[in-house]
Amino acid sequence: MRKLAQLFILIILATLSACSNGNVGEQQSKVQSWFQEEDRIKVLSSIGMIDDLVRIIGGDHVNHITLILGNIDPHAYELVKGDGEKLEAADIIFYNGVGLEHGPSLKRSLETHPRAISLGGTLRKRSAHLFLEFDGLLDPHFWMDVSMWRRTVPIIIKELSHFAPSHKKSFEENGRQLMEDLLTEHEEIIKMMTGISPEKRFLVSSHDAFNYFARAYLATRKEKTVEMWGKRCVSPEGLAPESQISTSDIQRIMDHMKMFNLRVLFTESNVSKDSIKKIVDAGSQLGMDFVIADETLFGDAMGPEGSSEATYIGMLRHNARVIKTYLNGENDGNQTKY
Template sequence: MRLIRAFSFIVLLICSFSCAQNNSRQNDLKKWFESNGKIKILTTTRMIHDLVKEIGGDKVDTLPLIIGELDPHSYQLVKGDDEKIARADLIFFNGLNLEHGPSLKQLLYEKKNAYAIGDYLKETHPEEVLYLGKEVDPHIWMDVSLFAKTIPVITEALSKQDPANKEFYKERSFNLEKELKELHLSVKNILHEVPEEKRYLVTSHDAFNYFARAYLATDEEVKTGSWSKRFQAPEGLAPDSQLSLQDINFIINHLRTYNIEVIFPESNVSQNSLKKIVEAIEAKGGVIRIANCSLYADAMGKEGSRGDSYLKMLRYDAELIASNLFPQKGGILKCNE
C-alpha cells in the first residue's frame, strides 16, 4: 500500500511539473503574439534564440520553434507553426541542412524575412565550415568562436528592420562578441588542462566535430588537418541509432588505439548505440564506461539546469568532459552540479 502511494505521489509530481512547463510555454506564446511595439522574432533553435535575444534586448520578443529535447534535424511542422512563421517579423535559422525536415526547410527558404546564419557563415568563412564526406556539418554552435561570427548577419537584419535603434544593436552585439570570446577561451583552458594523450572524445552522434577542432586538438593538428582523430561517433550527423557491425568495430578500434576509457551520451539522443558498443567490448573482455551525465549538443538543458542557456551549456559540456577524461584533477562532475 505504501509503495502504491509513493508511486502515485511521484506520478503526481511529474504531471504537475509537466503541466507547469506547458502553462509557461503557453504564456510565453500568448505574449509573443501580442502587439506591443517590439520586433517579433522566431528562431528554429534555442542556441540561435539566445544570440538574438542578447543582441535585441528589450526591443525584441523572441520565440524558439524547436524546444525541449526535440531533434532539430528531423523536426517537422506541427499545428500552430504556420501561424508563428506568418506572425514573425524576422526568422533566424541555422541552415547548412540542420533543419532538413522537408516541410520546415522548404518554408524557411521561401520566406524573404528568414536568415540562415550558417549559410551566411559558409559564404563569409567557407574555410571554417566542416564536411563529413560530401555532407556539410551544421553544428557550428559547438565552436563558440565560430558561432560568434554569425552575429553580424543578426545585427544587420535587426538594424534593417529597426533603423532607429541601429546603434543599440551594434553596441549589444559588440558586448556579446566580447562575452563569447571570453567563453571560448575559458572552454579551451578547461579542456587543455586534460593531458594531450587523454583529450579524445566519443559521443552518440557527429555533433562535436567543431568542438573537437576548437577545444581538444593541438595547434599543430588544427594546422595540418589531423585533428579529426580527437572525436568519433557511431552515428552520423543526424542521429538514427542504426549501427552496422562495421560501425561498431570502427569505434572499438578507435577506442583501443587511443586508450579511451569513457564514452559520452547526449541529452536528446538514445543511448542504444553506446550500449551496443559497451556490450561488444565487454564480450571481448574489454572495459568501457558510459559517462555519468549527458552532454548538451542539439538541445539545451531544462530551465534551471546548468545547460539552460547557450553560454552555460558549452561551459558545462567542457567541465563534464574534462572531469571524465581526467578525474585525477578534481573528481568526476555530478550531473548539473
C-alpha cells in the same frame, strides 16, 4: 489574413493554457504573448542556441521564441499544427541552415520564406573555409566552436537594425558586449581543454555533433595546422542521429578506443543512449572495460529551462567541464558500467 491567423492561434493557445501547468503552461503563455500585437520585433529562431543570441542582442526591443523546443531532434523536425502561424507572424526568422533543419516541410518553409535568414548560409558565403564537410554533407553543428558562433552576432545585429533602425545603437552595444563575452568563453574553454594531456584528449559521443569542438579545443596546434585533428572525436551515429547502428559501426568505435586506450563514452541529452550502450556491451564481451559518463553532453539542444545550461554559454561551459572531468578521471567514480 495575417491578423486572422494570429487571432485563430490565440484562441487555441488560450484554450490549451487553461488546462496546462508547469513548463508547458509557461511556454504556451510565452507564445500567446508573442502573438499579441505590440511594438517589439517578433523574432522566431529555429533552435535555442540562436534564440539565446537574439535575446541578448535584442534586449527589450525584441519578443523572441524558439520553434524547436526541448530535446526534439532539429535534424528531423517537421512542421506541426501552429508552426505555420508562427512563421507567418514572425517579423524576422533566424535559422541555422547548412543542413541542420532538413525535415522536408520545415526546410522548404524556411528556404522560401521572405523574412527567413540562414545564419550558417550567410556566414558560409563569407568564410566557407571554416565549415566542415563529410562525405559531401556539410556539418551544421558550428555552434560547438564559440569562435565561429560569435561570427553570427553581426548578422543578427544587421537584420534587427534593418527592421528597427531607431534601436540600432542598442543592438550594436549589446552585440559588442556579447562578442567580448563569447571570446572570453572561447579562450576559457581552450584553457580548460589544455588542462587535459594530449594522450587523453579524445571524445567518443553519441553522434557527430562535436567535430567543430574537437577541431577548436581538443586538437593540438600541430594537428590544426595540418588538418589531422579528426581522430580527436568519433561517434557511432552520423551528422544526424538515427539510433540505428551496424556491427561495423560498433567495431569501428571499439577499434578507435582500443587504439588510443580510451574508456569513457559520452551520451547526449537529445539522443538515445542505445548506441552507446551497444558499444559498451560489445566491448565487455571482449574484455574491454568501457564506461559511460553519468553526466550527459548537450549537442543539438541546450539544457532544461531555468537551468544554468539553458543558455548558449552555459551549455558550452557544461560540456567543457564534463569532458575535462571525465577525461582527466576527476569524476570520483561517477560513471556507469553496463
